[in-house]
Amino acid sequence: MSAEAMVFLFGVIVGACLLFVKVFFVILISDLEVDYINPIELCNKLNQFVLPEMCVHAFMTSIFLLGGQWIATAWNLPLVAYNANKIMNNKHMFDATEIFRTLGQHKKECFIKLGFYLLSFFYYLYRMILALVNDS
């Protein structure tokens, strides 16, 4: 298996994980809206995943960079920058006291990220298959 295929295999696995995390976020947020979960629990649950998600994503991007996959790197860099900016301004965590005021924003962000990860996933899959085909 070539290096390229390895890199994209890794991308596919990580992409799937990120996708699952976001689906989990969306489910919990809609639970909050219909009052199945209280905001304190919601924030405790979601906040555990915020930093790992961002780190894993940044790590994946750096793997793409090391693997010389410029398109994949460029595609992911804006999100890395966005996340870094959020951490710097200390706005990355869910705040139970503000959650109802910011619910709309969070939801929008979640859906955009979900779409982003979905597109990425298929792109990595496609590139992986392409690399495997070229190998053989």
Next chain:
Amino acid sequence: MNQLADKMGTMNVGPGYGYNSQGGTNIPTVALMGVAPRVLDLDMPPPAINLPANSSITDSLHANCDPSYKRSTLNAIPATSQLLQKSRLPFGLVITPYRSVKEGDDPVPVVTDSIIARCRRCRTYINPFVRFVEGGQRWKCNMCYTLNEVPSSFDYDSLTQQPVDRWQRKELNHAVVEYIAPTEYMVRPPQPLVHLFVIDVSYPSVQCGMLATAATTILESLDRIPDDEGRTKVGIITVDSSIHFYNLNTRSGEPQMLVVSDLEDPFLPQPQDLLCNLKECRPTLENLLNRLNDMFKDTQAIGNALGPALQSAHKLISPIGGKILCLQATLPNLGGGALKVREDPKLLGTSKESTLLQAGSSFYKTLAIDCSKTQVCVDMFLFGSHYSDVATLSCLPRYTGGNTFFYPAFTAAKSEDALKFAHELAEFLSQRIALEAVMRVRASKGLRMSAFFGNFFVRSTDLLSLPNVPRDQSYSIEVSFEDNLTIPTVCFQTALLHTSSYGERRIRVLTLALPVTNSLADLYQSADQVAITTLLASKAVERGMSAKLDDARDALTNKCVDILGVYKTHLTASSSGATPNLQLSDNLKLLPLLTLGMLKHVALRGGSQIPSDLRSYAMHLFSTLPSQCLIPYIHPRFYSLHNMPENCGTIGANGIEMPITMNLSSERLERSGLFLLEDSQNIFLWLGRDAVPQLCMDLFGVPNCESVRGGKTTLPVLESDFNRRVNLIVGKTREMRRTSYYPQVYVIKDDGDPALRLWFLSHLIEDRAEPMMSYHQFLGYLKDRVNSY
């Protein structure tokens, strides 16, 4: 071209919108410019609620909610969201569910037989606006129109085996009722009242006399703490660089002090007796309070570990829930929750200023969430000779339903300072508060509560959790449309499930019914300027804290322009082109003045002169004061005393007669006069430089104007008639706001301390104060904006 198109657009409004297209209306309209605003009308009741005939099933006078409990910004509800959008009026509720009931007020009727009829679908409580159908067998819910069975006990008392008259039931005759809740409404037995004091005993606290005053006040108020069933619990924790607990249940009657100096992981030194029954531990407690000041009078400790102390206080009372009263005179600087002096004069007046108004540490927010979960409320009494970080520390009360009191530059050596604090603390301790409460506001189908403002924790989209409900705290709620309304009346019902200080689980229900209208004119005619101001003040504070103060001010001005613009285009004859004057309906005519008052208020005013502590505190008051306090806080009451009529300050038919309120303009000040200005937090007595010696003699007992001391004063009680009258007026202003705040009297001399004088003059909001506009300039500015609208 665009303007023309706009005009054409307004001509073609549908037939539903009444008189708009004709231009002329029959709303009582007033011109704003060129005349002094009629400030007397600030005390007018809100516009009448014109419900269709027979809306209520009983003809009780109390069938609809009193505005002091709940008022809506619009006393007629627009039928569609488009109409609301077009009117640009803010739509929301201002709720003071647990207002105090003073002598002469009607007490809240109580339903004692624990028959609670609720709609099975939307859980609405039965109220005077439901319908009985099928011969009275069922009732139709007025929110969701579901049919429900009428409980048989409405007509027949199975205990006495007698028929009863359902029309006598309190919940069908009163919009404000309280139910005694059965066990279904409890998750545990009703909690007792718990007061846990966390008192700062570091050097600055002892030095400024806070500790001594607090100990004496608590000692003297022990009898006033509600304790009807002998269940009330009290505990004391003192804190400097270590945390001191007191065992109040010793055999000898001597309190035993237990010191914990581990701030990393604070623990409770013993499992029980740190929190004791008030009746049982009374002698030990008195003993401790008597000695508290002596114990620490020689302290050198400058450290303060408030964070760990609060954590252990929370640990101590979390099994029961209750109230932590925190008396803090220094900036906490040890352990978790240590704070730094953040005040930076360079940031004041810039767009970065709001960072100083936000919490500087997430510690207190996290703790507040934990407290809220365990039904613990934290109240903050802050005393600062320096920076106290009100912004961060007031987070705790904000999310736990508490209250913040702030005493800048407090020294007990000044008897006025000590008196104010002692009075407010004593009042606060004696309040009959509600405990472990949740509040939910339901509304007719189509309406939704979209934003909440005040001191509480939002637990779900429409449920507020309040570990404590203090008396006279106000909450604002913004309402939005989900669907158009097809019903003739809408109903808002607030239910506050709480434990009273008598140890009873109760539900207080407030029902407000309002008519629905299709006409913009009705909407404007029924708008309540006081409620609008209260809602806008909360929203502006929210905006100022989360974004920029500039944004908050712009939003207020724009709202005013929008309202004036809509009124001009749709409801006056001169809908087109520039108008020579601004017009607004009579019931809204003071909105521009109140807006200007907010823009010029310490809470929102621009400039780099306002320390962030004072601003944070003013913002806290903006979002918690009930309307009857907030309106004078924004637009102070101003009286002329030297020439008041003979009957003012004497006891008349309606209590003490007050002089007539004047416009807040320095034109009214006379060089030889005496004026009183009151903003519900402070009382100012302005003494002109040419005041006649007789006046000084009569009022202050000094021979001439020069001998009168400026600043904080206690008015002497003299034999003279004038002194007695002024004292009565001051006394009346202190009690008429129905809150526990105790306004201090400041004497401002025209030729005295310039800083004091400027402070006084900043309350005269109709004046020009660079760079802020005068009232007439502000109207001119609004007119220009409206004309290009």
